[in-house]
Each structure stands twice: as C-alpha cells, then as structure tokens.
C-alpha cells in the first residue's frame with residue numbers, strides 16, 4: 001500500500017512498507033519490517049529521487065503517474081544502486097522512456113551491470129548542480145555510505161538532504177512519517193542495528209560524509225528507510241556520528257558459545273562479578289541462539305566486550321567463529337575486551353579467540369580465563385580479577 005506525503009510544497013514522499021520480507025539482504029531479520037522511501041519533486045522539471053525494491057508492492061508506477069498528472073518524468077536521480085532502491089528503475093524507464101537518469105560514473109557502471117542499457121544518462125561529479133526550476137539540486141558524493149557509488153542530493157532552496165541509506169532505519173512507518181509523528185524510542189534499537197549491520201563497516205566513510213556536509217544548512221533529512229527527519233535532526237546526526245566513531249556506552253556485552261553449559265556458567269559468573277563491580281548495563285547472549293544481527297548491534301552499543309567459547313574440534317564453537325569472523329570484517333575497535341572459555345582435553349576455544357583478537361587488533365584488557373571441565377566454585381575464582389579489571393576499565 002503506497003502512501004504519499006508532501007514533505008514540502010511540490011516535494012513528495014512515496015513510501016511503501018515491506019512487512020513480508022523476513023531477511024534484509026537475505027541475512028538481517030526484519031521483525032518490524034522495513035520501509036522503502038522514494039521522493040518526487042514536481043517543479044518546471046519533474047524529478048524522481050531513487051525508486052523502491054522491485055515487487056515490494058504494486059502500484060508504484062501508477063502512483064507516480066497520478067502525482068505527475070500527465071506530465072512527463074524528466075529526471076530520475078539515483079543516489080544508491082542497491083536493489084532495495086534501484087529495483088523499479090526499468091519500470092520507471094518503461095513508463096517514461098524519455099526520462100534522463102542522473103548519477104555518477106560509478107552509478108552508471110553498476111547500473112549497466114544490473115539493468116543493461118536503459119536511457120539517457122546525465123553524469124554528475126561531486127558538487128555539481130542541476131536546476132529544475134525554483135529548486136536546485138546539488139550532488140554530494142558519499143562513497144561507501146553504503147556502496148561505492150552512493151551519493152546524496154541536497155535541495156538548496158528548502159535545504160532538504162536526500163541522504164540515501166544514511167540516517168535510515170529498519171522498521172516500517174506505521175502511520176507516522178516524520179520524526180515528530182512517531183515514538184522515536186521505538187526506532188532507536190532498530191536504527192543502531194541497521195547502522196551497525198549495513199553501514200557499520202564504513203564508519204570512516206560516514207565521518208568523511210559528515211565532513212563534507214559540515215556547514216551545510218539542513219532543514220530536513222529524507223533517508224531511503226524510516227522516518228523523515230524535520231524536527232530533531234540533531235538526534236539522528238549525533239547518533240550516526242557516535243556510531244561511526246564507534247563510541248560506546250558504559251555497558252558490557254558478554255557473548256558465549258556453550259555446548260554443555262560450562263562456558264555459559266562462566267559467562268553468568270563473570271556477569272555477576274561485573275555487576276558487583278558497579279556496571280549497571282550488562283547483557284549476556286548465547287551466540288547459538290541470538291541472531292548475529294542483534295549481537296553486532298549490541299556489541300556496537302557497549303564499551304565492554306567479553307567473548308567466551310568452548311572448544312569444538314580444536315577450534316572455537318562455529319557460532320563464535322561466525323561472530324568473530326564478522327567482527328573482523330566490520331573492523332570492530334576500541335573495546336575493553338576480554339575472552340574466556342572451557343575445554344575438555346586440548347582446548348581450542350580460547351586459543352582461537354586469541355587469534356581473533358590478534359587479527360582484529362583488539363587489545364585484551366587482561367589475561368584470558370580458561371577452565372577445564374565443570375566450572376566449580378574454586379575454578380571460577382580466577383574470573384574475579386578478570387571481571388573486576390574489565391568493569392573498572394568500562395567505568396573509567
């Protein structure tokens with residue numbers, strides 16, 4: 001079901017909610033769904049800014065046609081080529097064969113690879129402008145937020161930033177479209193999960209985008225997912241700034257992989273000791289049960305990270321192997337970090353967690369704890385100093 005909202009005079013949001021898809025990028029769970037936002041400007045020239053995922057709902061082309069009221073579509077600006085936004089490009093070109101596609105050189109190489117030859121192309125470079133009547137569009141190249149071709153489009157008279165994936169979130173728009181029409185607290189966890197899962201790897205490129213936008217007056221941020229920001233821009237800007245710097249809360253996240261409960265028992269003991277040492281925000285997760293999407297998001301949130309694994313065929317447990325591989329890819333950093341584990345004969349969990357720490361350039365705050373067999377009271381005492389050291393560092 002499409003809904004059309006006027007963002008400013010002659011600038012429309014064409015949104016669609018996707019509540020059917022289970023996994024975004026066939027990987028990230030969508031319990032609260034996701035919205036795809038597209039925008040239309042009807043000036044002397046008409047401009048569509050990004051499209052939506054193909055098949056996410058019927059009627060997209062018809063809705064654009066209604067808004068155009070028989071006028072041609074002059075331009076399609078592509079800020080981002082990922083198929084959740086480029087999926088309807090060919091349908092748009094079929095409906096308006098004279099449309100000119102606006103993008104940068106990288107946009108067009110991806111466009112050709114995905115959709116073949118389409119229509120006339122207008123290549124823009126960083127800082128180029130396009131006058132469409134009373135509005136002027138300025139193009140700001142922001143590579144790797146989230147793909148190499150990603151750019152943002154700044155509308156200069158109303159000071160609207162069409163920000164592509166940046167400042168977006170998982171979660172459908174359930175009635176409210178603007179930030180002042182929704183309960184923002186509902187979106188914050190999904191926003192951090194979206195940021196950390198989708199864009200988190202490219203934090204330095206997000207910071208470069210911030211530097212480019214420094215001093216640019218912005219009244220409204222129109223992202224491709226989630227609410228449009230017109231009232232509390234500082235909230236989303238400061239969150240993205242914080243997350244892209246990997247600045248974290250005074251919290252501790254403990255993630256364990258355990259086959260028979262021994263490593264889990266160590267995790268719970270450490271959590272209790274961390275709590276007794278004064279940390280008030282502690283979460284313990286089983287890597288075999290909690291989806292990695294949530295683990296990454298929680299790890300992004302917390303200054304303290306403690307990983308524990310049993311031994312499994314001489315290595316760490318596969319669920320921990322998966323998590324640590326992804327954390328390496330994401331360039332996780334600046335954690336108060338500790339590792340622990342258990343084993344039955346030769347070990348492998350802690351040994352390989354140490355390799356992860358080395359590969360990921362994570363400094364351990366203290367020596368690892370590794371316990372053979374069942375972690376009885378006596379054996380667990382070696383966790384006391386470990387937990388106290390991590391808690392103290394987190395609370396610094």
Ligand code: FEO
Pocket residue numbers: 080082084085146147165224225
């Ligand atoms: Fe929402 Fe990178 O696509």
